[in-house]
Amino acid sequence: MTQDFGRVCADKQDTNCRGAHADESSGACQWKYQCIRTPASIGSETNLAENGPDLTKRLSFLLSPYWRRNLRQQVSSAGVQHREVARSFDMYRAFQAFVDRLSESTDREAAQRSMADVAAALNLSCFAYLALPHEPNGAPKLISTYPPSWTAHYLRRRYEGFDPVVRQAIRHTQPFRWGLGFGPRIRSESERELFEEAARFGIRCGFTIPIHDNKGGIAAVTFATDERRIAFERSIDEHAQVLRIIAMFFHAHAGRMLGSDRVVDGVLLSPRELECLEWSSRGKSAWEIGNILGISPRTVGYHRDNARAKLGVRTIHQAVVRLIESKSRR
Structure with a gap:
């Protein structure tokens, strides 16, 4: 040939x-x-x-040098085209899987998994969806893969009230990057402390997509990381428009999942974890809860410990207090 x-x-x-x-x-x-x-x-x-x-x-x-250089250029060009086609196909598959799973999801946990999977497919480590309340004193709704101890602390302290990222998401509709030293201007010492506190939980910078829907609702989807990694920045640059569509699609489907009674300070508990914590709030011991639910006291302890760990507290009493406070804000 x-x-x-x-x-x-x-x-x-x-x-x-x-x-x-x-x-x-x-x-x-x-x-x-x-x-x-x-x-x-x-x-x-x-x-x-x-x-x-x-x-x-x-x-x-x-x-000759000319021929070798020319061949290298052709091979390189073909390789780049092949990789671009492969990335586009992978993006299509990830997005299609996200749409299918989210459309079929019936609770917050399923919605969280669908978003976490598409974020991971795009080299984005964690996400947070925050829907702001319509009423002045209402509680925001949160679905995220941030550390539960941070999200619980954030909601308990009502940080959304002075978070510079949330403030910019309310005032503007265009996506933006943020972090210490860049992004929204930090206007007070409390705002700086918020950023520094988030950094201790591994949330140092991110990309936020504001959402202003036709019903007057305001929400934000944020993809965050512990540092400005090259892979994270490249993924944001390459998929910014797709991420915006993903955010809007997630927001459209999130409303039916945000009314779950199993959410305590933005943390989703399992039905058993909530039951055990509810009975604990009524003063029942592990032995009594086991008799009521038809499970062993050891299993009761297992579920209560899981709830305590998810809420980021040390004792069952603290977990019960968080449950009561969360109910009072609904």
Whole structure:
């Protein structure tokens, strides 16, 4: 099989040229390109003897700096195109899976998993969806993969009231980057302390997409990371528009999942964890709760410990206090 190499054909009427550029009627080279004769023309000893000088000259061209550079450029270009196609296909599959899972989800936990999966597919480590209340004293709704201890602390302290990221999401509709030293201007010491406190939980910078819907609702979807990693920045640059669509789609489906009674300070408890904590708030012991629910005291302790860990507190009493406070804000 003949291939094209170089600039100038040694024999413009080389009837042994079988490249894609050869004229079908004459078999002659129509492009002014260096051609290598087909194996049929140079395979015998006679032809090798006759064409030796020409073949030597042509083969020597393959070793020239120009040809090697040209080949590297072609291979590099083909590789880039292949990777771009592969990335586009992976993006399509990730987005389609996200849409399917979110459409089928019936609770906050399923919605959280669908968003977490598409974020991971795009090299984004964690996300937070915050829907602000319509009433002045209402509690915001939160679905996220941030550390539960941070989200509980954030909601308990009502940080959304002076968070610079939330403030910018309320005032503007365009997505923006943020972090200490860039993004929304920090106007007070309390705002600076909020950023520094978040950083201790591994949330140092991020990309936030404000959402202002037709019903007057305001929400924000944030993808965050513990530092300005190259992979994170590249993913934001490449998928900014897709992320905006993902955020709006998530917001449209989140309303039906935000009314769950199993959410305590933005943390989703399992039905059993909530039951055990509810009975604990009524003064029941592990043995009594086990008799009521038909499970062992050890299993009761397991569920209460899980609830305590999710809420980021040390004792069951603290977890019960958080449950009561959360109910009072609804």
